[in-house]
Amino acid sequence: MTGMERTEIRLAGSGGQGLILGMQILFRALGLEGKRAAQSQSYEPTSRGGYCYSDLILASDxxxxxxxxxxxxxxxLSQVGIDRSLPFIKPGALVIVDERLVETPPTGPFNLHVLPLSQRAAAIGSPRIANIIALGAMAKLSGVCxxxxxxTAVCLETPPKFAELNIAAVKEGFAIERLAPAG
Incomplete structure (x- = not known):
């Protein structure tokens, strides 16, 4: 956090994309760094595919x-995720969207990055790790953690048999931001 009293963060998309787990991982990472945070989530009552998001509030007090x-x-990580979140995005906010799953990236006074999150996840070995790649990209671009x-948080919050794959996803997220910002 660079001098801000409060930072509001969201992972948004569709149910089944690991958004709640992703935010639990970020929450744990911030805790490991001694930062104060609160985490919440919401999802529609469909098992997969409905609008889902998880929020984290990072505050100095x-x-x-x-x-x-x-x-x-x-x-x-989906069109519905960005569309339903758009009214909450502050001017100047960091906005990361998946280039394949968000067909119509938003326009506005924010820092937009259209990244190949799901494509890189599949290339590394599982489409299910796009959430972790997104976290890595967000952490790299924002410096939030x-x-x-x-x-470390990935290892603490995910099953050991997926640790190697999830660590690779974090590394990919930190590397993926090499792409130029959109717009």
Whole structure:
């Protein structure tokens, strides 16, 4: 956090994309760095495919309102994820969208990065790790947490048999931002 009292972060997309797990990993990484955060989530009552998001509020002192009022950063892994979150995005916010799953990237006064999250996830070995790649890209682009903390959190929050794949996803996320920002 660079001098900000409160930073609001969202992972958004469709059910089944690991968005809640992703935010639990970021929450753990921030805790490992001694930062104060509150995490919440919401999903539609469909098992897969419905709108889903998980939010995290990072604050320098105890937050009296732990829900999002204006997003400072968002990673969206589906069109519905970005469309339903758009009204909450602050000017100047970091906005990351998947180039394949978000056919119509948003336009606005924010820092947009259209990245091949799902494509890189499939190339590494599983389409299910796009959420972790998105976290790595968000951490790299925003500086919200370090790579080591994120890797440690991944190991603490995911099954050991997937540790290697998830660590590769974090590394890919930190490398993927080499692409130029959109717009």
């Amino acid at each position: 105890p937050s009296d309102y732990p829900l999002v009022t204006g997003l400072d950063m968002i990673a969206a 370090g790579k080591d903390s994120l890797e």
